[in-house]
């Protein structure tokens with residue numbers, strides 16, 4: 154599969170003031186973004202997500218490591234021209250309007266006036282800013298600014314879209330709109346790399362995730378593979394046992410909240426199945442247990458983070 158972005162062994166420290174030691178933000182980070190995928194970059198505050206994305210955009214210079222963007226160096230303008238970027242804290246001149254901003258960025262990236270005008274109309278309707286197209290951004294709410302940022306990131310019809318916390322500041326409807334937008338990008342083959350703290354959102358839209366903590370990878374790979382626990386099984390029952398008639402299970406096994414199933418480690422599977430069948434319960438399905446992303450995240454970041 155073609156790799157749109159690859160990062161190998163990236164290191165970055167920021168100089169500190171007052172003679173304090175430098176602040177190490179990235180300690181050997183790796184990341185792979187295959188073409189057509191939606192990749193989520195997760196990690197606690199200060200993990201190094203923004204630093205990573207800025208390094209890809211050439212806005213932060215790493216101390217060492219290797220980044221290949223669309224087969225080119227990040228400093229190559231041909232690579233940059235094919236990427237759209239939504240920064241974590243977009244900053245715009247207060248007197249600018251969305252229409253003027255898009256025009257300005259479009260001219261910067263070499264688009265013609267006609268194509269900017271056409272694209273602007275489309276993008277402003279896509280992000281729901283038609284009514285505000287000619288108002289100065291000074292008056293904009295956080296969510297409106299985020300929408301301007303999204304429109305700007307999409308201006309040059311990027312092959313790779315890099316979004317630093319795209320749904321921050323958006324209301325619930327805005328979050329759903331962003332999710333639908335990302336879905337539509339996936340269908341049209343745009344590759345997306347986004348950072349986020351919204352684990353449920355990531356779980357819904359991402360094919361792959363990279364979880365980082367203190368500048369290092371904690372877990373990365375295809376989301377479904379990561380969440381499918383190899384050591385635990387879920388035994389699902391056709392119907393839960395009547396109250397008080399539950400069979401005794403080995404101590405390592407646990408009933409699910411609705412008692413419609415049992416979570417069991419591999420080594421106790423046989424004993425649990427026997428106990429359930431002996432009690433006359435109908436086993437409907439046995440399969441690897443799938444964790445939620447939140448569960449997985451807490452487990453990995455808690456453990457690796459020394460907690």
Ligand SMILES: Nc1ncnc2c1ncn2[C@@H]1O[C@H](COP(=O)(O)OP(=O)(O)OP(=O)(O)O)[C@@H](O)[C@H]1O
Pocket residue numbers: 167168176177178196197198199200201202203204205241
């Ligand atoms: N310009 C800077 N100067 C000094 N230190 C910085 C700078 N930018 C980031 N850092 C530090 O680098 C580390 C990583 O920060 P970064 O912004 O990449 O984290 P993040 O994962 O994006 O966090 P968040 O979830 O809060 O956005 C933090 O300890 C942060 O304080």
Ligand SMILES: [Mg+2]
Pocket residue numbers: 202203204241317
């Ligand atoms: Mg950040």
